[in-house]
Amino acid sequence: MEEKIKKIMSDVFLVDISEINNNTSPEDLPQWDSIGHLNLISSLEEEFSIKFDDEQITQMLNFKLVVEIVKETLKQ
């Protein structure tokens, strides 16, 4: 799943997949602005057929947190 999320982020933020690691955050990727974040949310929800809470959305502040929150949502 981590690989899948990496691939999604690399496409959404138009960077190479190798540029994404656990700590990758909006500060590292110019495309990860508020619109980029919205695009990321839409993409993850589409891929995993899930729907995040508004709070979860604001907590996704780096790659690691994104993975955790996707896992958490999938469990529910």
Place this chain on the structure above:
Amino acid sequence: MKDLKFPELIRANNELGVSLQSKDKVRITVLANITVNQLKPVLEFSLRSEGLNASVEIADYDNILQESTSLDNKEIPIIFWELCNLTENFVYEIETFSESQISQFVEKTQNELLLLFDNLKTSSLVFFNKFSHRFYTHSTLIPNAYELFTDSLNEFLQKKAPSNFILVDSDKIFEIKSFLPCFDVRNYYSTKSLYTIDFFKEYCFFILPAILSAFSRSKKAIILDCDNTLWKGIVGEDGWENIALSEKNKDGIFYKQVHLILKSLGKRGIILGLCSKNNPQDVEEVFRKRKDMVLSYDDFIIKVVNWNDKASNLETIAKKLNIGIDSLVFVDDSPFEINLVNERLPMIKTLKVPQKLYDYPALLMDNLSLFFTRATTEEDFQRARMYREEIQRDELKSNFQNIDDYLASLDIEVALANKEIEVLERVTQLTQKTNQFNLTTKRYLPGEILNMYNAEDFDVINLSVSDKYGSSGLTGVCIIHYRQNLAEIDSFLLSCRILGRNVENVFLREVVKTIHERGYNKISASYKKTAKNVQVEDFYDRNCFTVVNATDTEKNYAADSQQFLTEIFPISYIKVVWKKK
């Protein structure tokens, strides 16, 4: 597009953008009072997939009126004006308002709309989403204040929106998708982003035909196979009396409805054609003897009935009609033929007759947008007749020894007019659509042409041609821009269907005469090469213009009007009439 996931679409869009870089930009600006940034990649991708180098800009949030003043008229605006965001809690507030408070809002919005109409009046094409209350009112049995408010503003839109506005019926899109998947309330509260990606995909699909048509990408002809496509059965085996094409025979009703759709396309100026492996006599016999058929043999402008392969026949058809092969749609029941055409001529849109015949009329209906034209001009209605006359002229031509005798026998008359306001739409359309006999291929919008009509330093001359067989309508345009002591031929174009009669030479002579009469001697002109206008690369050379400089893609010319008029003689058998100078 619909099967691509959003990240894949973003990536693919980016790659397409790079590959289309060298092409002319198609600029679209989205004005919205909500967040619609996710529309950008979706719309760019759908246009780039059609070969247009699209660039979509999202204007400043909630600043529609202000932003609409800073657009230039080459941009296509799309407007998302959401009533639910007129104020933060508008949907709920309005139910608490008094009558007079509501009227104030109605009036304010109407005034703003009028300003918007005025700001965008010179744009060629504007998309404005009709107001919708669906999301907030789907469960209200009796219309509430918000619904009534929305309806009254829609009525206003319908009445007052200028003709360059296309009012997009978003409710139809909600109906296709079912409306809940179109909205994301959560995102609306957090970021004012109301619509989902699925909605935007459907939205783009919905408006695409109109954008393609603005860039001359609409289809012009529909070419059909006969057996099991135009009727059920095989005429050569079953006989003309046993094939099904009306309610007289089982399953005939589906074909009859297809015929009615074709007839309506023909009426709009779309060319109907036959491309069938058959004995021509058999096909003709069906049309002659089956009185229950809606279509007549003459409704089909071109018939290629032989035993050659269909790809070659379609190439012949495009050539005979003098239209691009990419403007054909081909319908056949045979997977073999469809595949062959897809392989060999991928630019032709193919439609396969569905297995379930009851789906056949709907298949055509669903694809009518391929032929989208916004303004249907007089010429569109007359086009079928004109193509038919052209074929008659071709037949007559073979009876004459030399071409001049033949031309002289036609009684050709050329009518010219300058800045004729009644034909503004058609003049604009010709600058948009003409590819082959077009020296500079400059595309103009109605507003731009209107500005030239009103400007002292421009002449915009249009040309119509008629002969003893009929009129070809308005088929030529020349734009002259007068600079200090130089007249520049900005555009010179003619529709291909009138070529071969020396009309182009008469037209150029009349243009030069006009320039001369306005007191200008020095003329400049140019040829700008495109993928489609090679046939005119030496047009000016043949007319004694002098090449000033030339590159691979462009040639610039100079001429002296006085000298030209003494060197180039009028053509005796073409009568010239000026309707308006």
